[in-house]
Amino acid sequence: MSGATGAGATAARVTELPMAKALNAGLRAAMAADDRVLLMGEDIGPLGGVFRITEGLQAEFGARRVLDTPLAESGIVGTAIGLAMRGFRPVCEIQFDGFIFPGFDQITSQLAKLTARHEGTLTLPIVIRVPYGGHIGAVEHHQESPEAYFAHTPGLRLVSPSTPNDAYWMIQEAIRSNDPVMFFEPKSRYWPKGTVDFDAPAAPLHASRVARAGTDVTLLGHGAMVSVLLQAADVAESEGTSAEVIDLRSLSPIDYQPILDSVHKTGRLVVASEAPGFVSIPSEIAATVTEKAFYSLEAPVLRVTGFDAPFPPARLESTYLPDVDRVLDAVDRALVY
């Protein structure tokens, strides 16, 4: 473990960390700050989770704060609800995106609705961490992007960090939220390092963020897509196009003001995501921006997404997933108008 992993580290308060370690530090800080915070999931104890996000936490906080649960996703979410009714703040780890569906009913029919069903007398401060997305060459059910199912469900909040710094701060804010938060971790970004500032909090949980300023076209996405958009903006610049990149950060609710400000300036918007595009987060944003910034638009809002086909075998993932070229193709199409 590197030296500065959050609470207790005094020396290096700004450090280079991969997102995996930043999340680990964020979880540790949240657990140290509030002894009602519990981690629950499959293989998160001695193993530290299949992605090692919880590494060392069971040794530090004990087996009653970091629970290796039975292998049952509905059971994990359903018992987390009961624990939250008891005053705990459970943080559930879903081992892989494609395995969230056995827990779907508890998330959408129970977790999302119980505060309203209790007319506000019950809050459910539960975080569900979901390592999501492709680019890791894995087998079926291990590379999916199921965000839209949950964004469609009232009562849930959805966020997704794209940088180690956001990961460190956003996981702590998600845990402090009194509403259920689905926390989508871009697993292809777990290992690249980035600067984490342990002193300066990141933007609020539900704020979107301009990741790169530009004037000709706005590129919008979340999680792993943000680094693709930034690379695309670099290439576009070398070709004389100035692209603004916005990191969505919050998928529900969506922080529209920075997006609308940007569109008022550029007149062109390209929204990208790894998930299939049909009834997707980019579709929702395209509709809303069209309603709210119609007279600023110089071109239709374009979507760059995974195909409307199941996630393919890994040897085809680079064809399926939106890459720099597909983003630039959309930029070119937007500029034609």
Added chain:
Amino acid sequence: MSDDVPALQLLAPDGTFRARGASEEFVPYIEALDDEMLRAFYRDMSLTRAFDIEATNLQRQGEMALWVPSHGQEAAQVGSARAARPQDHLFPSYREHAAAMVRGVDPVDIIRMLRGLTHGGWNPAAHGNFHIYTLVIGSHALHATGYAMGILFDNELRATPARKSTGTKSSTKAVNASDDNEAVIAYFGDGATSQGDVAEAFVFAASYRTPQVFFVQNNHWAISVPVSVQSRTPLYLRGTGYGIPSVQIDGNDVLVSYAVSTKALTAARSGEGPQLIEALTYRMGAHTTSDDPTKYRSHEEHESWAKRDPITRYEKWLRSRGADDAFFAEIAAEAGDLAADIRRRTLALQDPVSDTIFDHVYSEPHPVMSEQKQWLTEYSESFGDAS
């Protein structure tokens, strides 16, 4: 009943008290009760029956979208709910009107849900820790189990090292300490035992050794499907397979329900882990007011269960112990008043205001809720001048 081992029973259908075999150990639980408590059981069952009949009538008269009758299942519910201590948490399905009333829920709050005024109805913390109804079969078994995990974790946190090292079963002091411990009851039906969530609840409960009782009301039907479709073995044997001590009782005998539930709750709160009770009972009415049970079950079956009615049986026994006509007349009058009061208050219920569509979806401010609430207000007001 299709079972090899006779279910535990203290009160025979003809109202005679007779404890045989394995049932004998439960006699002291009843002997410890005074007349007042024994009569309270009768009152609970009778008032629930009156409420249920009145609510069914209200539904038939168009005052509710749906009613879910509890008729026939009062003994199972009253016995178990009366066995619970004030600090215990009860997680019901949607037919536990008797348990709800025992724990202090206003019957009209149940009606509010079925009349389409709310998806909940009461705050469990202010109503005997009786949680709100769950319509998704079996889901709440996991909430109950998670809650019981929380009790367990809290107990461990509170336990001082000294107390931790004390032998568990040694002194009376330890027993008294465990009386104050909390426990949980999860109620669900025979159909629910086929749900994955119930199976997962058994797994989690057994794994963590939670302080809880799974109370299965086997009323022999899941809407129109007989219990034989759900299980080829008696349901209580399911619990055994998960390592959960499990018993089967005559669910129309309020005394055995009380005694066995008391024992199970005591075991649960004393650190012996989860317990399961299968109560054999019968839904005398329709599944809900939307179905016609004559389409799927026989008149003979219905009649055979009518002979085992929990209230008639208990009345006979109370009379044999000296309860007189005056007592029963008094309860009948109270039941009549309750029904009239429920009718009056139901008819006076106001529709909710439209703001409640948005309020409490989130507990913290949410831009979409504010925007849509404001939009709806302005839209509604836009009709104001025209009218």
